[in-house]
Amino acid sequence: MSTPILLVSPFMDPQSVGEPRWCYDLAQAIAKRTDTIILSQTPRNRDYCIADLFPDSMVYEHRPWQLDRVPPRIHALFKPNYLRFYLQARHILQHRLNLSTISCAHHFGPLALRFPSPLRGLGIPYAIGPLGGSLPTPSAFASERARQPWYYRFRDFDGMRFRHDPMLRSTYEDAACVVGVAPYVRDLLSSMELKRFETRPEIAARTPGPNVDDAIRHRRERSGPVRFLVVARLIFSKGIEFALRAAATLPPDLDWHLDILGDGPLRPTIEHMRDELRLAQRVTVHGHVPRQTVDDFYRDADIFLFPSIREPSGAVVFEAMSWGLPIIAADYGGPAHHVRDSYGIRAPVNDKAAFIASIAEAMEMLVRAPDRRTDMGKAAMRAARDNESLDAMADYFINLYASLALSRSASV
Structure with missing residues (x-):
């Protein structure tokens, strides 16, 4: 110009x-x-x-x-x-x-x-x-x-x-x-x-590097539990309590683990709920972690869980995409628009019980479908590189x- x-x-x-x-x-x-x-x-x-x-x-x-x-x-x-x-x-x-x-x-x-x-x-x-x-x-x-x-x-x-x-x-x-x-x-x-x-x-979204391709391949090949990741400030609107309630309904034979990164006023409530739902062996609340450590968790995760019920946009969604992670999110606000079917599953928010059930259904389905997880992760990485x-x-x-x-x- x-x-x-x-x-x-x-x-x-x-x-x-x-x-x-x-x-x-x-x-x-x-x-x-x-x-x-x-x-x-x-x-x-x-x-x-x-x-x-x-x-x-x-x-x-x-x-x-x-x-x-x-x-x-x-x-x-x-x-x-x-x-x-x-x-x-x-x-x-x-x-x-x-x-x-x-x-x-x-x-x-x-x-x-x-x-x-x-x-x-x-x-x-x-x-x-x-x-x-x-x-x-x-x-x-x-x-x-x-x-x-x-x-x-x-x-x-x-x-x-x-x-x-x-x-x-x-x-x-x-x-x-x-x-x-x-x-x-x-x-x-x-x-x-x-x-x-x-x-x-x-x-x-950060431009995916070659280490993201390695991470996607490593996720498909490794053994052990399927790892869900939440990165959020621990406040009510982030929906973590609903994610815990969904996780508590998963079949006992399912091999999974949930890592929650972040701190906030709701942390004692979340830790108490985790223990009350008998999820202490399945869910780890890490609190605040350094930026480099956050990237390590993205690399090692299999699925990104983002149950926020009032999210205008959702910066961490784009971080997850850049790391090639399939996403489970609420079908409301920014994620309803940003999380596409090729790499994400959106849970409706018109009813609280249905929201919890939809999250649980998506969690179970993705744990049992490693090939679909891989395909969704690759689609997320392509979207981060080409569009976002x-x-x-x-x-x-x-x-x-x-x-x-x-x-x-x-x-x-």
Whole structure:
């Protein structure tokens, strides 16, 4: 492209995890393919700036509020520094940048739908997303909501804001393209008149290496129990209790083991349930483990179990795919869209007992079908490499920018 792309992304950080890391990775992949101008915020508590990370791009950034006394979970949920970013970015867009020299813009991060974009109403075509979240708890599990932290209930106001908040509505209605992580995002925004909607997950699967082929072959050849793997924060919505109840119904002759990686407030409850269901010899709760150790568990697992009942997207699904693992997941939210039949089984969430029974049925079937496990694992690896890699994501957005720039030039 002859004119640059404006990337608007407030929270980018290569030393972080989750959203800041995927925003950084995506920006780097795009900056390697085309000229970019970047509008961002300096990462908190780091000794580097965004400009240091993108030496070939023009970078506008400002320092965040420190807010060191704000608890990490509040930072993660409410992102108080987004207000500072919005005000600073709006000023730069209106007074320091010549928007007529820019092909189009792309605002990505935060993932949540509750943050207005500083690009709204400025006349430049922009894409926004991937976006997700604001996913309601399935009605069959609504009675369990009281077990969630109090601050999760602020999500209940999202629907009202989508219908009545003028800044949010103009953010999405002004966008040339809204990109959601899955089709449910379009349903959440059904009260708005969107110009264009597409789906693309925010997480890129790591490109499978030759060691993944070796892992798939090793799984087929080794003896011993079939190993299920859960990687999740131990909170109610991750559905681990339902997975344990499903596992407790498996036939006693079935040879399997479940490894649960992760920590969280529900860990004592999960360990107590495991013991109460007499699964102590079959289920190991490892707690928090280092990143390298997580990869070892992916390599040694046979099946990835992801029973989350309210998952907007599901980063670990793409990790499992990159390791060539068949997946059992809930047929709801992001996994309902991302987990395809060729490499996954989705359990319906319309009834709690049926959900547990479907997980148990899938677990038993895959334990007894090694050839199908192998075929599904290979399909997962191919999907990670061909469709869900960082290169595939960057190419998708470069093509999207070209279409937005073309529509802008045609309207001039």
